[in-house]
Amino acid sequence: MTDALVVGLGPAGAATAIRLARAGLRVTAIDRAVFPREKACSEYLSPEGVRQLDLLGARERLVPLGEPLEGAMVRGPRGSALEGLFRETAPPDLGSVGLSVSRRILDATLVDLARAAGVTVLERTQLVDLTRTGGAVTGAVVRQGDRLDRVSSRIVVGADGLRSVTTRLLGGRRTEPLHRVALVAHVAEVRGVGRTAELHVGRGRYVGLNAIGGGVTNVAVVGRPERILSVPGDPEASWFAALEEFPAVQGRIRRDRIVRRVLATGPFAVRARRVVTDGALLVGDAADFFDPFTGEGICTALRGAGLAAPIIEEALTENRVAPVGVLARYRAARREAFLGKWAVERLIGYGMLFPALFDRAVERLGRRGMGHTLIGVTGDFLPARAVLNPGFLLAMLA
Ligand SMILES: Cc1cc2nc3c(=O)[nH]c(=O)nc-3n(C[C@H](O)[C@H](O)[C@H](O)COP(=O)(O)OP(=O)(O)OC[C@H]3O[C@@H](n4cnc5c(N)ncnc54)[C@H](O)[C@@H]3O)c2cc1C
Known part of the structure; x- marks a missing residue:
């Protein structure tokens, strides 16, 4: 019996495992892969993403292994251009530089930190099924080679990415029409x-x-x-x-x-129907992933782990199995933290379906130097309302 079984050791799973183990819980984390492994990703982090790595103690190790990132340049379908530099809008205490680093290095570094925190890491180990007692998730069936094992756990954290088996077993996902x-x-x-x-x-x-x-x-x-x-x-x-x-x-x-x-x-634009249930919770892409354009999935995964870990700790303090009543606070915290971001992602993602309109918006925002605000919002260090307000939206089109 373990306190927490974390399924998947990408950024979401590794960060959750690290935080729970550092809080004194017994954590087992499984991944079907062996680290270091590759991951299809554009591999950049905003300054807020770098800060999230710092909170885990990973920043010092990763910065020398990557490339500093100053911002992004968007070119529209008809030649318009928009530049967004972190330093123009990042708060002074955040630092003005992001980081580009291969996922092979980033993910393996976080797995190392998880081991150092006391997490039992099982590679080449795949989630096959969840076990339930009286409706609550109380563990999992995992496959290692030809062997099937049962692992009992007080909570199962599904962090197994875009095609999460945990998500499927907890009620499936919704897909949006943006089929990329x-x-x-x-x-x-x-x-x-x-x-x-x-x-x-x-x-x-x-x-x-x-x-x-x-x-x-x-x-x-x-x-x-x-x-x-x-x-x-x-x-x-x-x-x-x-x-x-x-x-x-x-x-x-x-x-x-x-x-x-x-x-x-792919395909992207998926969202879990159920993010929490008795004995289980989803983090990272297993919970939702819309589109890679804003390049914020890693930061969101790390932030999601930061929201989940203290609520899991609390849920396990007085209960044998984490009850949905307490885990529901995580669902609410995610909504509060990410609702604006979800709206901005969709504004951009669906906006691209209309090339003339998109080009016009890129041209207007570029001419007015408003790309810096936009990258602050997509980079997770400015509130979404900096973009989702009549003045900004009007400037995009007028
Ligand atoms: C093309 C593309 C570009 C992107 N570019 C960026 C970018 O530049 N910056 C950024 O921040 N984000 C980017 N993202 C998003 C980012 O890659 C994800 O949001 C991030 O990886 C989510 O982390 P995660 O831990 O939830 O999932 P993952 O990183 O996918 O990790 C999931 C882990 O679960 C394991 N797993 C899966 N199934 C099982 C199973 N059944 N049993 C055991 N283990 C299992 C996998 O092996 C994997 O290690 C991009 C995404 C795409 C698709």
């Missing part, structure tokens, strides 16, 4: 990449370029499957064909300079 997928590679010698991430928006798809250190650039293509997966069964050919359609990217990326194969992921 991504192809992501690491490429050497990409010309003209600086300390500002680039986002090039085209019709039905976009490309992200981001230097992650060691002369390597993360190159991601995101869009509807029919616009992205143009060469069936060949993600690399599809990825390259999509890149070639972006004039500002053409000729800068050489296919023979790929240093990590193209990884495919």
Whole structure:
């Protein structure tokens, strides 16, 4: 019997496990992968994301292994441009620089910290089913090779990402019509990449370029499957064909300079129907993930862990199994913390479906220097109301 069984050791699971173990709970964390492992991601963090790493004690180890990030540049479908620099709106105590670092390094570092905090880490171990007693989740069935084991736990934390098995077992997820997928590679010698991430928006798809250190650039293509997966069964050919359609990217990326194969992921825009139940709770992408454009999934996962851990601790103080009555506070805390962010993500994500309108908004905001505010909101260090107000919304279109 363990106090908490954490399923998945990405940022959400590792951060929750670290916090619970440091609070004195017995924690077992499983992942089907072996770390270090790769993850399809654009791999950048805002200054707030860096602060979240600092809270876990990971910042000092990660900063020398990545590349400083100053902000992002968005190019609209018809050539408009918008720059957002963290230093223009970040509060002085936050620091004005983000971080780009490979997920291979980031995730393995957090798993190391989890082990150091006393978490029992089981790799190559997959969640197969949840066990229940009287309706409450009281553990899980996990597979290690050919062996199936039962693990009893006072709470199961589902942190198993976009295609979470825990989410499916707890009631499934809702999908939104924004049906996008991504192809992501690491490429050497990409010309003209600086300390500002680039986002090039085209019709039905976009490309992200981001230097992650060691002369390597993360190159991601995101869009509807029919616009992205143009060469069936060949993600690399599809990825390259999509890149070639972006004039500002053409000729800068050489296919023979790929240093990590193209990884495919998606579809996105999913949300769990039930984030808490008796004996179980979801964090990170397992709870919700909309679209990678704003690049804030890691920070959200780390913040979500920060919201969940003290409520789990409290739920286990007086109860054998964490009751939904206490865990419901986590659902409320998430709503309070992320509601504005969810709205801004959707404003951008669905706005891209209308290229003329999107281009106009990018042009207006760029001309007025309002990209700095926007990146402060998407970067999680300015409140969403800095964007969700009549003045800002009018400036976008008028
Ligand atoms: C194309 C793309 C670009 C992105 N770019 C950025 C970016 O630049 N910055 C940013 O902050 N965010 C970005 N994101 C979002 C970010 O990747 C996610 O939000 C983040 O990884 C969520 O962390 P997590 O811990 O919830 O899930 P994950 O990181 O996906 O971790 C889940 C873990 O669960 C394990 N697992 C899965 N199933 C099981 C099972 N059945 N049993 C045991 N283990 C299991 C997996 O092996 C994995 O290690 C991007 C996402 C995409 C798709």
